[in-house]
Amino acid sequence: MGTRMRKTIGISGSTLKIIAVISMLIDHTGAVLLGQFLAHNSQGLTFKVDFSIAYIQEMLQAGVTGQVYVAYLIMRNVIGRLAFPIYCFLLVEGFEKTHNRVRYAERLFLFALLSELPFDLAFYGKISDHTGQNVFFTLFLGFLMMWGMEKTEELAGGLWVKWAGMGACFLTAAFVAEKICCDYGANGIIAIALLFLFRKNRAGQIIAGCAAFLYEITAPLAFIFVAMYNGQRGMKLKYIFYAFYPIHLALLYILGAAFFR
DSSP, rough: OHHHHHHHBBBHHHHHHHHHHHHHHHHHHHIIIIIIHHHHHHOOOOOOOOOOOHHHHHHHTTHHHHHHHHHHHHHHHHHGGGHHHHHHHHHHHHHHHHHHHHHHHHHHHHHHHHHHHHHHHHHSSSSSSOOOOOOHHHHHHHHHHHHHHHHHHHOOOOOHHHHHHHHHHHHHHHHHHTTTTTTTTTHHHHHHHHHHHHHTOHHHHHHHHHHHTTTTTSGGHHHHHTTOOOOOOOOHHHHHHHHHHHHHHHHHHHHHHHHHO
């Protein structure tokens, strides 16, 4: 009884996904809807990522546009930064626990393709734009990198050969991520690689994950939720979470087009 209770304390994988989805929705709502409002109502204001009390007070006193920009800052640079670190952690967990690596990779690639049209429409207002690729491409490359690293660990003979092979997997994924302009680019690959390398040590994994996201103010806070993870799968909502990404981007684009174009 006591053992069973200890295993279920904390939050499940599905709860982590829900937290990440809510954070992502808030982030993208700020980017697409508030971003378009600000583009149409700049009123000579200077927008910058500044959380100083003086700047926040200046924006709050600048009328509706300034107040919307404060909301934009909070949605994008505070709440919205929690999503990707959690997705990276869950990707590593999924890689470790999946029974079929091929199907997992195929699913990531399929949703990367399905998401690209709504991603381009929502963020660039075009049917096709090569400025950036959606985050599923980053996750897909990260998954392939982990797969290559694992195979290298299994097959390589000497320690130096093993690390050279794993380094090659990492550098290849990082190069491709930058080349095709994936969301988060090489930074996303670095985060996934660190979480993968420390996957057998949760404390080390959390520290490495925080270090990987130090360039974003609040992103390391995501690992508070990771520390609460109990290793349980939770609700079986896998395809709902996958489908949510392209669907919410399409809806945000439609709302933006209705109000601002």
